[in-house]
Amino acid sequence: MQLSQVQDQVLVRNYINGQEEALSVLVTRHQQKVYSYIRMLVKDSALAEDIFQDVFVKVIHTLKSGNYNEEGKFLPWVMRIAHNLSIDHFRKAKRFQVVQPRDEMDVFRTLKIDDLNVEDQMVKDQILKDVKKLIKELPPEQQEVLILRHYADMSFQEIADFTDVSINTALGRMRYALINLRKIIKQNEIVLSV
Numbered sequence: 001m002q003l004s005q006v007q008d009q010v011l012v013r014n015y016i017n018g019q020e021e022a023l024s025v026l027v028t029r030h031q032q033k034v035y036s037y038i039r040m041l042v043k044d045s046a047l048a049e050d051i052f053q054d055v056f057v058k059v060i061h062t063l064k065s066g067n068y069n070e071e072g073k074f075l076p077w078v079m080r081i082a083h084n085l086s087i088d089h090f091r092k093a094k095r096f097q098v099v100q101p102r103d104e105m106d107v108f109r110t111l112k113i114d115d116l117n118v119e120d121q122m123v124k125d126q127i128l129k130d131v132k133k134l135i136k137e138l139p140p141e142q143q144e145v146l147i148l149r150h151y152a153d154m155s156f157q158e159i160a161d162f163t164d165v166s167i168n169t170a171l172g173r174m175r176y177a178l179i180n181l182r183k184i185i186k187q188n189e190i191v192l193s194v
Helices: 008-016 020-042 045-065 074-092 118-135 140-150 156-163 167-187
Strands: none
Touching: 008 020, 008 045, 008 074, 020 045, 020 074, 045 074, 074 156, 118 140, 118 167, 140 156, 140 167, 156 167
């Protein structure tokens, strides 16, 4: 079986037992989610790259020292390290910033609309900007779930593990986020369509 098809927990075990390629597969498999999350937190691509490298240095050190507790939750563990190292950066700089994506990193950029003319693209950009403003009106827990689900492309189980809540709580937060977004749209009589 190819390494790319092996589960995370098996790859971790293989790496601990000396198979260096297993770590490469893990990094490749999860780099987009981890980097995107860090980038969203620190809002600086060069800094995000530095922290991303620090995350995997810590992962390697922890795995090699035998301090990793195998629970089959590799990605949530790595995301927690990424979160903590990002927060540590702000603590060291004596400033802490609220997690909010920048304009060029929109939560809903995953929407794909092919071959838009200029007018449609402007309308789409305005809608994305409006949705971003609406998300900021949600409670922080609901914002976090929306961002992790739509921007970091995490599953609800990964979100639950990462935020240290049950999967039902994560699902509930997403449900209430969507309900609250609909209420805000209706109250403000906002039209969101291309």
